[in-house]
Amino acid sequence: MADDSEWMKLPIDQKCEHKLWKARLNGYEEALKLFQKIDDEKSPEWSKYLGLIKKFVTDSNAVAQLKGLEAALAYIENAHVAGKTTGEVASGVVNKVFNQPKARAKELGLDICLMYIEIEKGEAIQEELLKGLDNKNPKIIVACIETLRKALSEFGSKIISLKPIIKVLPKLFESREKAVRDEAKLLAVEIYRWIRDALRPPLQNINSVQLKELEEEWIKVSSAAPKQTRFLRSQQELKAKFEQQQGVGGDVDGGGDDEEEAVPQVDAYELLEAVEILSKLPKDFYEKIEAKKWQERKEALEAVEVLVKNPKLESGDYADLVKVLKKVVGKDTNVMLVALAAKCLAGLATGLRKKFGQYAGHVVPTILEKFKEKKPQVVQALQEAIDAIFLTTTLQNISEDILAVMDNKNPTIKQQTSLFIARSFRHCTPSTLPKSLLKPFCAALLKHINDSAPEVRDAGFEALGTALKVAGEKAVNPFLADVDKLKLDRIKECAEKVELVYGKKPGGAAEKKEGKLVAGKTAALPGPGGDKEIKDAASKPGSLKKATAVKGGVPPKKGKPAAAAGTGGAGAKGKKGPETKEIFESELSIEVCEEKAAAVLPASCIQQLDSGNWKERLACMEEFQKAVELMERNEMPCQALVRMLAKKPGWKETNFQVMQMKLHIVALIAQKGNFSKTSAQVVLDGLVDKVGDVKCGNNAKEAMTAIAEACQLPWTAEQVVAMAFSQKNPKNQSETLNWLSNAIKEFGFSGLNVKAFISNVKTALAATNPAVRTSAITLLGVMYLYVGPSLRMFFEDEKPALLSQIDAEFEKMQGQTAPVPTRGISRHSVGGGDDGEEEEQEEVGNDVVDLLPRTDIGDKITAELVSKIGDKNWKIRKEGLDEVTSIINEAKFIQPNIGELPAALKGRLNDSNKILVQQTLSILQQLATAMGPNIKQYVKNLGIPVITVLGDSKNNVRAAALATVNAWAEQTGMKEWLEGEDLSEELKKENPFLRQELLGWLAEKLPALRSVPSDLLLCVPHLYSCLEDRNGDVRKKAQDALPFFMMHLGFEKMAKATGKLKPTSKDQVLAMLEKAKANMPAKPAPPAKASSRVVGGAAPAKFQPASAFADDLGSNAVESKPDLKKAKAGGLSSKTKGVQGKKVLSKPNLKEDDDKSGPIFIIVPNGKEQRMKEEKALKVLKWNFTAPRDEYIEQLKTQMSTCVAKWLQDEMFHADFQHHNKALTVMIEHLESEKDGVISCLDLILKWLTLRFFDTNTSVLMKALEYLKLLFNLLSQEEYHLTENEASSFIPYLILKVGEPKDVIRKDVRAILNRMCLIYPASKMFPFIMEGTKSKNSKQRAECLEELGCLVESYGMNVCQPTPGKALKEMATHIGDRDNTVRNAALNTIVTVYNVHGDQVFKLIGNLSEKDMSMLEERIKRSAKRPSAAPVRQAEEKPQRTQSISANASMMRKGQAEDMSSKLNQNRNMGSHSETAHTVPREFQLDLDEIENDNGTVRCEMPALVQHKLDDIFEPVLIPEPKIRAVSPHFDDMHSNTASTINFVISQVASGDINTSIQALTQLFQIESLAREASTGVLKDLMHGLITLMLDSRVEDLEEGEQVIRSVNLLVVKVLEKSDQTNILSALLVLLQDSLLATASSPKFSELVMKCLWRMVRLLPETINSINLDRILLDIHIFMKVFPKEKLKQCKSEFPIRTLKTLLHTLCKLKGPKILDHLTMIDNKNESELEAHLCRVMKHSMDQSGKADKDTEKGASRIEEKASKAKVNDILAEIFKKIGSKENTKEGLAELYEYKKKYSDADIEPFLKNSSQFFQSYVERGLRLIETEREGKGRIATSTGISPQMEGTCVPASTHTVSSSIGNTNGEEVGPSVYLERLKILRQRCGLDNAKQEDRPPLTSLLSKPTLPTVASSTDMLHSKLSQLRESREQYQHLDLDSNQTHSSGIGTTLASPSSAAANIDDLRKRLERIKSSRK
Secondary structure (H helix, E strand, O other), rough: OHHHHHOOOHHHHHOOOOOOOHHHHHHHHHHHHHHHOOOOOOOOOOHHOOOOHHHHOOOHHHHHHHHHHHHHHHHHHHHHHHHHHHHHHHHHHHHOOOOOHHHHHHHHHHHHEEEEEHHHHHHHHHHHHHHHOOOOOOHHHHHHHHHHHHHHHHHOOOOOHHHHHHHHHOOOOOOOOHHHHHHHHHHHHHHHHHHHHHOOOHHHHOOOOHHHHHHHHHOOOOOOOOOOOOOOOHHHHHHHHHHHHHHOOOOHHHHHHHOOOOHHHHHHHHHOOOOOOOOOOOOOOHHHHHHOOOHHHHHHHHHHHHOOOOOOOOOOOOEEEHHHHHHHHHHOOOOHHHHHHHHHHHHHHHHHHHHHHHHHHHHHHHHHHOOOOHHHHHHHHHHHHHHHHHHHHHHHHHHHHHEEEEEEEHHHHHHHHHHHHHHHHOOOOOOOHHHHHHHHHHHHHHHOOOOOHHHHHHHHHHHHHHHHHHHOOHHHHHOOOOOOHHHHHHHHHHHHHHHHHHHOOOOHHHHHHHHHHHHHHOOOOOOHHHHHHHHHHHHHHOOOOOOOOOOOOOEEEEOOOOOOHHHHHOOOOOOOOHHHHHHOOOOHHHHHHHHHHHHHHHHHHOOOOOOOOHHHHHHHHHHHHHHHHHHOOOOOOOOHHHHHHHHOOOOHOOOHHHHHHHHHHHHHHHHHHHOHHHHHHHHHHHHHHOOOOOOOHHHHHHHHHHHEEEEEEEEHHHHHHHHHHHHOOOHHHHHHHHHHHHHHHHHHHOOOOOHHHHHHHHHHHHOOOHHHHHHHHHHHHHHHHOOOHHHHHOOOOOOHHHHHHHHHHHHHHHHHHHHHHOOOOOOOOOHHHHHHHHHHHHHHHHHHHOOOOOOOOHOOOOOOHHHHHHOHHHHHHHHHHEEEEEEEHHHHOEEEOOHHHHHHHHHOOOOOOOOHHHHHHHHHHHHHHHHHHHHHHHHHHHHHHHHOOOOOOOOHHHHHHHHHHHHHHHHHHHHHOOOOOOOOOOOHOOOOOHHHHHHHHHHHHHHOOOOOHHHHHHHHHHHHHHOOOOOOOHHHHHHHHHHHHHHHHHHHHHHHHHOOHHHHHHHHHHHHHHHHHOOOOOOOOOHHHHHHHHHHOOOOHHHHHHHHHHHHHOOOOOHHHHHHHHHHHHHHHHHHHOOOOOOOOOOOOHOOOOOHHHHHHHOOOOOHHHHHHHHHOOOOOOOOOOOOOOHHHHHHHHHHHHHOOHHHHHHHOOOOOOHHHHEEEHHHHHHHOOOOHHHHHHHHHHHHHHHHHOOOOOOHHHHHHHHHHHHHHHHHHHHOOOOHHHHHHOOHHHHOOOOOOOOOHHHHHHHHHHHHHEEEEEEHHHHHHHHHOOOOOOHHHHHHHHHHHHHHHHHHHHHHHHHHHHHHHHHHHHOOOOOOHHHHHHHHHHHHHHHOOOOOHHHOOOOOHHHHHHHHHHHHHHHHHOOOHHHHHHEEEOOOOOOOOOOOOHHHHOOHHHHHHHHHHHOOOOOOOOOOOOOOHHHOOHHHHHHHHOEEEEOOOOOOOOOOOOOOOOOOOOOOOOOOOOOOOOOOOOOHHHHHHHHHHHHOOOOHHHHHHHHHHHHHHHHHHHHHOOOOOHHHHHHHHHHHHOOOOOHHOOOOHHHHHHHHHHHHHHHHHOOOOOOHHHHHHHHHHHHHOOOOOHHHHHHHHHHHHHHHHHHHHHHHHHHHHHHHHHHHHHHHHHHHHHHHHHHOOOOHHHHHHHHHHHHHHHHHHHHHHOOOOOOOOHOOOOHHHHHHHHHHHHHHHHHOOOHHHHHHHHHHHHHHHOOOHHHHHHHHHHHHHOOOHHHHHHHHHHHHHHHHOOOOHHHHOOOHHHHHHHHHHHHHHHHHHHHOOOOOOOOEEOOOOHHOOOOOOOOOOOOOOOOOOOOOOOOOHHHHHHHHHHHHHOOOOOOOOOOOOOOOOOOOOOOOOOOOOHHHHHHHHHHHHHHHHHHHHHHEEEEOOOOOOOOOOOOOOOOOOHHHHHHHHHHHHHHHHHHH
16 A cells, blocks of 8 residues: 555656556546646646647556546547647557447547547548558457548538548448448448438449448438538537527528538549549550551440540540540541540540540530531430530630531531530539620520521520520620510520529439430430539529510600610620611601601791702701700601701702701701611711811711710711711711711720721721821721720731821820710610620720631641651751741731641640740740630640740740740630649649749739639649748749739638648748738729729719719819719729720729829828838848849839829839839829828838839939938928838948939939938948948949048047947048049048047057058148138037038048038028029129229228118117228119118128128127127137137238237127127136037137136126026036036136136125025025035125125025915916927927926926827927936037028028017017027037037138039029028927937028039139139
8 A cells, every 4th residue: 555655646647657557547537637627728737748648548457548538538628739649649549449348448539539520630530540441450440430430420521521531432341341341331321421422433333232232221311411510619600500500499401501512512523533544545546546447446446435434534645545536526437436436535524524625625626517417326425525525624715616616507517506505504604604705606596596497496595595594684685686576585485494404403303304304405414523513503593683574665766666675785786787777767758758847847947948048948947946956855757857958958058057057957856856777877978978078067077976876886987987988088088087086985985896997997098188097097096995905906017107107196095094985875775785885895805806807727737737847857847837937927817726736836845956945935925916815725735835834944945935825824814724733733843943933923913813713722732832842932932922822712721721731831831821811912803883884884874973973083073972982993993904905995084083182102000010020020021132133022012002002003113214203203292291101101112212223214213312302301300210120221222322423313312311310310320321331333432431421520429330440440441442532532531530539530540551541641631731721610510411412522522621611501501402503692692793803902901891771670880981892783782671681791701701701790799689689509609719710820820810810809899798698608608618628629718718708797797687697607507517616726727716706706796695596597506516605605795794684585585485386387387388389399398307307396297198199208308308418518528619600691681570588588579590599509408519629611711612603693582581591490499309310500591502504613613713813
């Protein structure tokens, strides 16, 4: 027992493996309990037992095993992982359980197997059970059979696959064990329940006794359809449904349709093993069959007959066998042999089924011809044969052959053919019997029902009746238009008889009836195939509408029966002869006419008709017209009236007024009356005669149009054209053709007789009169719209000159769509005709091809030619092929009869000589064009072998094969190719070339198809093997094709097909399927019913509104919304029709306007994110290539399909570049209006633009760059930031273009790169550009280096990635480049870095070769020597990157001084586009005339100032008078207006001449109100600039240097006195702080700044009240934070600390204790050194005066705090109001930041709660930004500002003031400079003012360099200037400034871009040179 207790303690899973059986038993019991207890099927517990379950079932101890089985069953039922154990457990059950003596064990084993089936593991279980059938132990076999039977009975034949079971059944019946045989019998009965008679053929060879027993059992089986009673886990809905039925009491008839399908599902044929018979043919078969003795031939045939009795034959090459059998049928004189051969053919067709289809075309004509035999046994054999053959192909494929025989003279042939058609129709459905097929068949059968032989008539009736039954009246009636009543009734009678076959009866009944019916006429349909078809038919509901009798309720046409009522005009389609009779009325004699006319017309009218006086005739006509207008339709005797009109003088009327009236009346009668063709014939002749008349022509045309409407266009047109060409007048001919062109557009093309027209057009083209020829060509153009390119075939033989005119006309029509017919609608009956009409229209194109005169080349394909093609010598083979080529070329269009040619050509497709293979392919291509759609019948025996050629190893052969396949597919459509197993057989071949080409072809063709044959499913397993092919291209192509397969087959079928794959493969394939499911395109939609009517033409009355609106679409005047949708559906769907070459008509002009009206970019929620995820997960290709491959383009196309308008996508991916241009134009137009759409598709747009970078066409490239500039502008306005994905898939390709040879493009690309910095951090741009420097293209290397220099210059060293050191080393390598421009660029870039970073550069660069280093040092020295370059650069703020670095390229080469001048260029208005030349106001131009004439030397006095009239803005200010020289001659005409005056001053500030600059600045600072506008930032920059200039040693070297310094000194004093005191004090403090921090700054600089401060301190007593002390104290606080006392004391000079103390002391003195109230802007005052210092000073002064009352001070601050608490809400409300307003948002954020710092406990939540997510994140981001930049403020190393000349530009030029509460304006009115000031503050905060001093363009060189082109000036420009300034500033404030993302500082600068004419520049250069030389 001790042992026991030992194992009792073990965990369950260990017990189950224990060596003691008791332990195991106990383990199993506990496991069973555990398994029943676990609720969660995914619990981790289950996995512990995965490996043990097999041991559960195979336990060696019988008792334990039983328990183990129970536990295993529970496990399988409940665990989600149980499926993994299937194989091992099932084999364990089969081998170790089924042999147990205990019944319970077997029972449990069986249950386990069934449970596995329930959890979807049926296939694996079935496999194990079938293996078990081979076991030696009969017990096991019996148990396996029983399990299979049980599984089948419960799960049904859908889940248990019967084929493998039926395969082993015969073997089981042969077993020696009775138990096995009995069990097999039970199984056979069970199978019979499910598939009925399909089981007979496979069991026909078992022991006859057994078979008899089986038959007896089978009879007992109930006839009710069996039902599935147990369901898989995935079939829970079915289960619920089933249980519900059981609950109700068991629905007897079977649960809905789900189970009914199970009955016909299994086809006996599928269950059979295919037999290979070709090798079993007698060796001498082919000799014997040709033998002279009929007995020998008979022997040969009998041998074949025995072989073909096998019900299923292996596929192979039966061509030779079929050929000899066909020969026997056709030529053998012995009728017995004919019957025998026919039987053999029938057997072959039955055994091969679809695989026989390729031979059907050869055999059918022969069999049909042979029906001339009278002997019943021969006829019966032939009938069997042709019926069997019909089942292997489609009616479409053999229709040509059948129709050809229909006109045979022999009545028996006619009769048998009709009967065959009738039988064939029975196998059709409305979809397989379309109108295109019905039309020719009905036409032929109509002749048969009028035949003289009664048997032919009967057969015809039966065939028509069957057609009527199958396709429905609506489809057939139009073709029965002129059948008389008796015959029509007979047809209907036949149709009702046919119902016996088609009625919805239970399968058996239908079969019996079918049997009888067929027996009466022919032998029973052959083989099980026939049965199946009948059952199929029986299970379909009779889809045949009740035949509605032709309605007679149409307006009666002159009392004649309205036979054409139901035709909707389709009856008279282009056929002369009987159809046209319908609307004729009998011709009336003139007397009768006069009588009828007299009854309705006034007597006077009739008398005056032939009066000699024209006025009387005119009066008579007027009366006539009135009478006609008042008549009712039914009372109007049309024929009588027109005959009256035709009465003498009739159409010979000489007076044109009378004639016009007459023609008008004809039109009226035709419109208002029931106008018959008889009446029409009375007048048409006269009308045609007048159509060319200048005065009456239009009336004649109107009358003709009215008649066309009454009698239908086809008939009218035919009459009119025939009449026109029967007379000689060319004017009439050309006008008739013109009328016809218009009429076709109005009426549509439906039913026109193209052939007749073409012959007339040919006559017209040959006319001598050019007008006739022109009209004919125009008419051809109109026809082309409807007929399509096939129209040209008819005119191939015209003269080249004419042909080129025709081509030109066709070219014009290309891309246009036929207009929607507007006439010919209302009169058509509302009966059944509309569909006919529409169909007709769609097929005009096809009909035309049918009309082509085709030559029969059958007799030219001689046996000799065929043998030549098959000759051993390749040269002779080539001769043969050449002959074929010439035969086809001569014939142009050929009939499908080409004799033995197909077999001969097929042989050549695998010729060893590749040249011959290519020649054969080109012949086949020709053949397709020449034969047209009839080539269909050769797809199987010629088309498929061409596909085999796609596997050729030679590229050019494959290309030729692909071209051939495409040419064929164009003619045949895809259905023929996809039917049958041929394609899947090809895919099966493991040839990588074949696979990739074939899959590529399918991927191209499948998307366009609306439906595909089910056989496509056969390709799927091979498609899966391609997905795992070892060849990458094959895998790629297979993946591309996957979504298109899925589009047709559906995900479920495809997923199911993975069942047979290995588990690893299966998972991979399923993953791919999931991915493909996401990319699966929608099927091309079939045209919507309502809209297709509008499209098709014959829209009946109820659709009038829709068609009327379709007209309106042109003018976009669409108001009715619902209709719009309807038509849109029509428009789009018709566009997607996948049928090539035809249906031209059905693209209405809706497509043109309508679907372009929507948005071009559709916003797909999360679309972009999804695409990024896919790219990350490598589900799609990463956008990375050296040149774009097709798969990238396809992928992009697929991705775009969901979010780009279809028509735009067509343009974007068109092969022609003009379409790309069109697309870009549209995208530019929609850019503003669809911002969100553009942003949502941005990644795709950028990818598409990268594709355009690889185009060779410059115009597309330019357009793309233009779009990009606009796009990036928009994005920066929208504050959009590029994602990494967008940047990485775009920037590298943009950088490629920087190396373009064309300057224009390079310039644009650089401009775009600049703009990109606004939406993508410069530091991230850097690595991309760095990558660009590695290019092989030297231009690209140079440009990239320059761009890097500009980035460093603009953004400092922190843009250098990964580290400045690495980046510089990389740049320095280019100093040694072999290309001069690259070397220069590299040097310039490093010099730029040097200017920013100083000597440290040498450390970073690392080791350079001596040569390179010396070049670099030389360059650095040279750049330093440039006079006045550096000092001014010091004062410049980091030059912002602006649109244009246009001058950069040239500037770098011309050296640094010119480089500076381009900086001004850079500071241009950001809002303008770099290439639009702005006209510059005159003041801003160089006054060249003045400069040129001025040779005087400049005296060194205070620079003179120009006197301006500024009275209208300010109080008059006196300005010193002295002048250097006369004012510009242009000045007078512009100084009258204020704005331009200020602009003039600004322009002078920006002058290149220092004196002018200083003079202008002085002038500005003279005027106090202007001076006060200058903000802290501006003043800081200005002071920095001025002080630097004063200190520059080089200024002293100038001849008037001292004078300049003196002027600057004066100006500084002016600035200090006149500026806003708070701003200037603040500026000086910041400047002092920066200069002390900057190591590079000279001590003199700080000294001068302090001197300025002292000056200010002196002024303090007067100005103290106007100063905003809070701000000054804040600045001092910051200063003291950066420079604590200790640090200041360490300074070499004691001045800084003394200055500070003096300033504070003075303030305390002036303000007293109140000064402590002004510390509001300082956070945590207590920590502030300033407060302590102030307190000390105050204490000191109080000790002296003893007046200060500290308590009051403290009390006051407490009160203040309380008050402020109370005001919290108001203050916050105010602040949020500011943030929300566009102008003050930044200021509001700053205030909020201050506020939050001040009251850290303040709750701003309530204010944020109600706002949008976007606003909240905006506020948070803003606060974060301010925080980082405030913290960083102390660490800022150096500081500069906007250059003074720029500052000048920004001074306001407007009297328009804005009230604002910025800084210290204290409620004063301020101008737009407020904006600028705010911008300055922002820029300061963002750390944008920390470039080194050298960054400064030289003042002197700014405008005096030839690099700046001049631009024509216009004063009008000024008026818009101010608003432009304001806008650009406002726009600026809303940019979300990121610390490394700066923005263009060139706001409001008015220089134009350098895009003026080159000539202009040359001229300038010359003039400036002249000036220079004269100055020297």
